[in-house]
Amino acid sequence: MSQADAKLSLRDVSVTYRTSRGPLDALGPMSIDVADGEFVAILGPSGCGKSTLLKIITGLLPPSGGDAVLNGAPITKPRQDVGIVFQQPTLLPWRNVLDNVLEPIRVQGKYSQEMHDKAIASLEMVGLEGFASHYPHELSGGMKQRVAIARGLIHDPQLLLMDEPFAALDALTREQMTIELQEIFERTKKSVVLITHSIPEAVFMADRVAVLSPRPGRIIHVEKIGLQRPRGLDTMALPEFTATCDRLRRLFTH
Ligand SMILES: Nc1ncnc2c1ncn2[C@@H]1O[C@H](COP(=O)(O)OP(=O)(O)OP(=O)(O)O)[C@@H](O)[C@H]1O
Ligand SMILES: [Mg+2]
Numbered sequence: 001m002s003q004a005d006a007k008l009s010l011r012d013v014s015v016t017y018r019t020s021r022g023p024l025d026a027l028g029p030m031s032i033d034v035a036d037g038e039f040v041a042i043l044g045p046s047g048c049g050k051s052t053l054l055k056i057i058t059g060l061l062p063p064s065g066g067d068a069v070l071n072g073a074p075i076t077k078p079r080q081d082v083g084i085v086f087q088q089p090t091l092l093p094w095r096n097v098l099d100n101v102l103e104p105i106r107v108q109g110k111y112s113q114e115m116h117d118k119a120i121a122s123l124e125m126v127g128l129e130g131f132a133s134h135y136p137h138e139l140s141g142g143m144k145q146r147v148a149i150a151r152g153l154i155h156d157p158q159l160l161l162m163d164e165p166f167a168a169l170d171a172l173t174r175e176q177m178t179i180e181l182q183e184i185f186e187r188t189k190k191s192v193v194l195i196t197h198s199i200p201e202a203v204f205m206a207d208r209v210a211v212l213s214p215r216p217g218r219i220i221h222v223e224k225i226g227l228q229r230p231r232g233l234d235t236m237a238l239p240e241f242t243a244t245c246d247r248l249r250r251l252f253t254h
Helices: 050-058 095-109 113-125 141-153 171-188 199-205 239-252
Strands: 010-020 023-035 039-043 066-072 082-085 159-163 193-196 208-212 219-224
Touching: 010 050, 010 113, 023 050, 023 219, 039 199, 050 066, 050 082, 050 159, 050 193, 082 141, 095 113, 095 141, 113 141, 113 159, 113 171, 141 159, 141 171, 193 199, 199 239, 208 239, 219 239
Parallel strands: 039 193, 039 208, 082 159, 159 193
Antiparallel strands: 010 023, 010 066, 208 219
């Protein structure tokens, strides 16, 4: 893939934070391209710069070095065509599900019937069509995170970024959400960058898994995942799945 074909292209991107104790190299230099409709998972140890990387892609933080390019244009400011889902669903308890999905639209003063219809469509996408008027306290953890995903999809973004979206969920819900997210991905065909600590989660969902070194995170390995789609519970039982997870695990234990 050439840089021109990529949806997202990071070239020699690095971040050095200025801190009271002097400069801190947090990330890179690192380079990666994400193609249109591709699902890339980023796997790396705690503190290696993964959230920092997402801040660059969302335009919240300019890189100290290198170039970050989305759709052929440099990323210079926060933008709407990138959807974000955080570790915690961050829902407003006093707003119902539909209004939580619409919250970013309201904050921007852009509410319209069209956006309302898009919010309903986003809720359908994540399987919550019957829950528009429910309040967050009436939902399970997994459902709340699905509301957050629906909110991330509201602008019909070109790119969906997720920073450990299932970290706060129990193991069973987490596995179920992993399968559901994979189905949402099959339906929407978005480009996705997923940050995770979980090797099986990364292998199950991604087309490619990029492994980062300890801080400052650099890409030490990229694994292409050839598992057939759509993927489901059966996928996790395949020898190829287990072998890929083992191979990646070895990169962290030496
Ligand atoms: N605003 C900041 N100012 C100074 N240093 C920062 C800032 N944000 C992060 N850091 C430092 O940069 C490094 C990378 O942080 P980052 O949050 O990107 O790591 P991470 O890979 O997301 O970690 P985790 O897996 O624990 O979420 C850490 O050493 C952190 O202390
Ligand atoms: Mg982080």
